[in-house]
Amino acid sequence: MRTRSSSNLVGETLTNPRRRNRRGSKQIVEPFSLEETPVVTMADQRTMVELLRAPIKGYAKAIVVPPIPTEHFELKHSLINLVTSKQFFGFEKEDPHAHIRYFNKITSTLKYKDVPESAIKIMLFPFSIDGPARI
Numbered sequence: 001m002r003t004r005s006s007s008n009l010v011g012e013t014l015t016n017p018r019r020r021n022r023r024g025s026k027q028i029v030e031p032f033s034l035e036e037t038p039v040v041t042m043a044d045q046r047t048m049v050e051l052l053r054a055p056i057k058g059y060a061k062a063i064v065v066p067p068i069p070t071e072h073f074e075l076k077h078s079l080i081n082l083v084t085s086k087q088f089f090g091f092e093k094e095d096p097h098a099h100i101r102y103f104n105k106i107t108s109t110l111k112y113k114d115v116p117e118s119a120i121k122i123m124l125f126p127f128s129i130d131g132p133a134r135i
Contacts, residue, residue, distance in 0.1 A: 065122050070114045075123060082106060083127045090133030103128050 044051070083106060088099040107121045126134075 066116060066119050068115050068119055070112070073112060073115055075120075079110070079124070080127050083124050087128055087130045088133050089131040090129075091131075099128070 083103070086099075086102060088094060088096065090096075103121075103125065107117070107124060110117070110120055112120070
């Protein structure tokens with residue numbers, strides 16, 4: 001009497017019967033060529049850290065405060081202290097979207113005659129960031 005496992009191995013000389021190919025398909029082997037393939041180099045030789053860093057060349061005056069038609073406009077110290085009380089440093093645990101929402105909430109409450117809201121936001125934003133985020 002033959003068992004199921006012994007009937008499958010009749011006529012086969014396998015060291016590990018579980019690893020045999022049951023479908024009988026053969027692998028296609030590509031012919032090996034000794035010809036030299038041309039080495040392709042990247043045109044940009046920067047590292048990934050350098051590629052992921054934001055470009056800073058030519059951005060010195062990227063944020064320009066629009067002209068304010070009012071002659072005697074200044075930011076109050078209490079407003080600057082309010083913005084700097086919850087600064088964004090750019091750490092992993094910090095949420096940049098939450099910082100922007102908080103910043104918009106504070107600056108949307110300010111209204112000055114003849115002063116655009118965007119100008120106030122642009123003037124206050126540098127006070128709301130520090131550390132790696134400022135860099």
